[in-house]
Amino acid sequence: MRILHYMQAIDFRHGGPPRAVVDQVATMKARGHLAGLATTVVEDVPDDWLNDDAQAGGAPEVVRLPPVGGRLNRLSAEGVRLAKEVVARYDVVHLHGVWETSNLQFAAACRAVGTPYVVSLRGMLDDWAMNQKSLKKRLYLAFGGRRFLEGAASVHCTAEYERIQSKARFGRARSAVVPNLVDLRPYFDLPSPDLAKAEWPALTRKGLKVLFLSRLHPGKGVDMLIDAVAEMRRRKLDVELIIAGNGEPEYEKFLRARATDAGIDQNVTWTGFISGDVKLSLFAAADVFALPTMQENFGFVMFEAMAAGTPVVTTDLVDTRDEIAASGGGVVIPRTVGDFVQALSEFASGRSDAAAMGVIGRKWTLENLSADRVAGAFEKLYDSCVDRG
Template identity: 45%
Template sequence: MEIVHYMARIRLEEGGVVRAVLDMCSALAARGHSVTLLTFDSTDVPDDWADGNPQVITLAAPTGVLPGLGSANSAVVRDVFARADVVHLHVPWDLACRPLARLALAAGVPYFISIHGMLDDWCMAQKRLKKRVYLAMGGRRLLERARAVHCTAQAEADQSSRWFPRGRTAVVPLIFDLAEYQQLPGPQIARRRFAAQMGDDGEPVVLFVSRLHPKKRLDVLIEAAARLRDRGLACRFLIAGTGEPDYEQQLRGLVEQRDLGDRVHFVGFVSGSEKLSLYEAADVFVLPTFQENWGFVLVESLACGTPVITTRAVDIWPELQSSGGAVIVDATPDATAAAIAELLGDRERLDAMGPKGRAWVLDNLNIDRVLDSYEQLYRQAPS
C-alpha cells in the first residue's frame, strides 16, 4: 500500500506523539508498504530512513496570521496524494489537517486521523471556548468525514466520540517498537552518568521521565517527596525532561521551598540507551498525571522491567493495572506518597512487578500483532 502520514513537527523533545508517528512509519515500511511522511520540521527523523522508505517530504513553512498548509505546498501534496491509497493525519488541532483532508478527498483517497488523547475530558476543559469554536468552524467536519478517528484505547473513544457524533472510531494501540528493549543496556550507564544525583548510599530511586508540563502534575510528585522525607523514608527523585523555562523554574522553586534540594534532581532531556538505562536504574517510575493518552513513558518503564505508579487519567490505565506491573492511584500528594512508600517497603512485591510488566509489554504490544490491526483498518478503506 501507498501510505502517507502527516505530523507537523518531528522533534522528540515534544513527547510521545512524535515517537508514535516515527515508530508507525518505520514499522509499516518494514512490512513492505511504501510510506511517505509529510512534515514542516524533520529535525529528528531517524538517520536510517536515508534509503527513502519511509520517504520524508519537508514542506515549506506556511506564512500568514492563521497558517495552515500554505499555498506553496498544495502542488506537492496533490502529487503525493495522487499515488496514495491511504492518508493518516495526526493531531486534530493542527490547522494543516483540514486542507490536507480536503486534498485527500479531492484525490479520492480516504483519510484517518489520530487524536492522541486531545479530545479527552481533561483536554477539552482546557481553552474550552477556543476548542469549541474550532470544532464548530470545521474541526468537527474534519473528524466526521474521516474514514475513522483513531483512538488508542476504549477509554479514549468513550470520552472523545461525543465531539464528532456522526463520525466513526477505531481503537488500535499505538505501535511501540520493541527492538531496543529486547537487549537492555543495563543500569550502569545511568548510574555512572547520574552518580551525583543518585548518590552512593544505596537509597531507592524514584523516576519521572516526560515533558515538564502542568498536566503531568510534577508538583504532586514534589509534594509527595516532601511527605516521604517527613516520614523518614530516604529516597532520591530524578526528574528527566524539559519544558517551558518559566514552568521549570516554578518547579525548581517548589523544590527549594520544600527544602528538597538534596533529594529531588532535574537531569534534563534523556534519550537512547541512556534513557533505557535510567529506567533500569530506578526502583519505581511515577507519573501523577491529570491526562495522558497512551503514556509512552509508562510503557517504556514497564518494558525496562521497572514498576510504575500512575493515575486513572491515563487512557490505558485498566490495561496497565491488569499487567501486574502498575499501581493506580489518585493524583494527590498523599496517595502518591503512600503508593511509593508501600512499594519501596515491600521489596518482594516490587521485584515481582517488574518482570510481570515487562512480559505484558512484550506479549501484548508485539509489533506484528499491532501492525495486523493497522493493515486491516487501512484495507477496509479502499479509495
C-alpha cells in the same frame, strides 16, 4: 499497500506523537508496504530518509511541504497543490492531530481525489483537553473540524478510554482502538543500571529510588511528586527522587526551590534531558517510575519504563489507565499528593513488590505492544478503510 502519513511537524520536542509517526512509517515500510511521510518540518525525520537517493536505497518517500503560515497556520496554495498530488498516489492517508488547519486541507485533498483518510486524535478530544480554550475548540469543530472528523474512513484512538471520552465529538465517524507503535527493540535485553549509577551516585544509596522522566511542565505533576517524597521522608522512609527532563528555565527554578523549601534538596537528583543508553540504564536503576500527570493520551514513557522492568505509578487521568492497571505492572491512583504518598510508601515498605511487578509489566508490554501485533492491527484498519472507499 501504499500508506501516506501526514503530520505538520516532525519535531521530537513536541513529545511522543512525532516519534510514533516516524516509527510507524519505518515499521510499515519494513513490512513491505509503500510507506511515505509528508510534513512541513523535517527536524527529526531520519537523515537517511532525506538523501537524494534515499528511496532508491529503500527509504520511505518524504514529501517536504512549504511551511504553514498566516493567522490560521494554513498550507500555501503550493502546499495544497503538492498535497493533492501526493495523496492521489496512495491508497490511504493517515492524518495525525485535530487542531492543525493543515489537516483539514489534507482531508479536503483526499476527498477531492477519492483517497480515504484516517485521523489519529492524539488525546485532543479528551475531556481535559477540551476544557483548555474550550470556546475556541468548539468553534473550530463547528466551522470545519466536525466535517473533517466525520469525513474520515476511521478515527483512530490509542485506548478505549480515549474513545469513550471523544465519541460525542467525532460524531458518526467509524472508530478503532489501536495502541501506538513503540520501538521496543532497545528493551529486548534488559538494560544494566551501572551506567546510570556511575553518573548519579544517589542511585547507589539505600531506600526507594523513584524516577520521573518527562518534560518539566506543570501538567506533569513534578511539584506533587516533590511534595510526596518530602512527606515520605518526614515519615522516616528512605526515598530518593530522580528527575530526568527539562522545561522552561523559570519552571525548573520553581521546582528546585520547592525541593529546597521542602528540605529534600539533598535527596533530589536533576539529570536534565537524557536519551539513548543512559535513559535505558536509568530506568533499570530506578525501583519505580512515577508520573502524577493531569492528562496523557498514550504515555510512551510509561510503557518504556514497563518494558525495562520498572513498575509504574500514575493517575487515573491517563487514557491508557485501564491497560496499565490490567498489565499487572502498574498502579493507577487519583491525582493527589496523599495517594502518591500511600502508593510509593507501599513500595518503600516492601508491601508492594517492585521487582515482581516489574517482571509482570515487562512481559505484558513486550507481548501486547510488540511491533508485529500493533502493526498487524493497523494493517487491518487500513485494509478496512480501503475496502470501504
